[in-house]
Amino acid sequence: MTAAAADPAPYYRAHVFACTNARPEGHPRGSCARRGSEKLRNYMKARAKELKIEGVRINNAGCLDRCELGPVMVVYPEGIWYAVRTFADVDEILQTHLIDGGRVERLMLRPEETEREQIAGRVGEAAE
């Protein structure tokens, strides 16, 4: 769906939604919350504030339905999805994407990716 010419200006320059959905232990899809998404989102929100990045908002969200790849975040209006494992990943997204307007290629999800194994080589596993 494309923007109409008369649409109002964006309310946020960048609007980040971090999945913080939790599923019970042992669920076959896993869940972002069980992989530490809330801690990552809280860190991102706090760091964005400390860095005084203007025009951005870092929200939690319900299940984004890419659980197998989680913790996942999506940045709108660009619609760029990231698999985020560590605070260092968050720092890189803040600097490279939200401040510099670029992309963190190694953490980006492609539409066709549905399995954790497809991104494991790029993304690595959480350190903390």
Next chain:
Amino acid sequence: MTAAAADPAPYYRAHVFACTNARPEGHPRGSCARRGSEKLRNYMKARAKELKIEGVRINNAGCLDRCELGPVMVVYPEGIWYAVRTFADVDEILQTHLIDGGRVERLMLRPEETEREQIAGRVGEAAE
């Protein structure tokens, strides 16, 4: 922030986030949850499924910080914000925006709007 040429195709054609944040009774800003946002979001999700609208997702989200205008929803990647009061409002957004690709002008929020009074004439109050 604009899309880069090499960005992946969107994962969802339209991604709706409905604020379902709750604040205690009597909070000066009010909250979307206290004005029935969860019921509206659940209805929207169920109706989108019944209508078999493809490529859309209807998520709940934490505080979108436009509490005074709530219940609010935002549709990305367009970044169109709506004040939603009734199931009929939801039906209209589903049909006019998500199916037909248009805009429900009477429910749209503009970036400069911050007070409930500014939209009251257009939006009306919830019937249920």
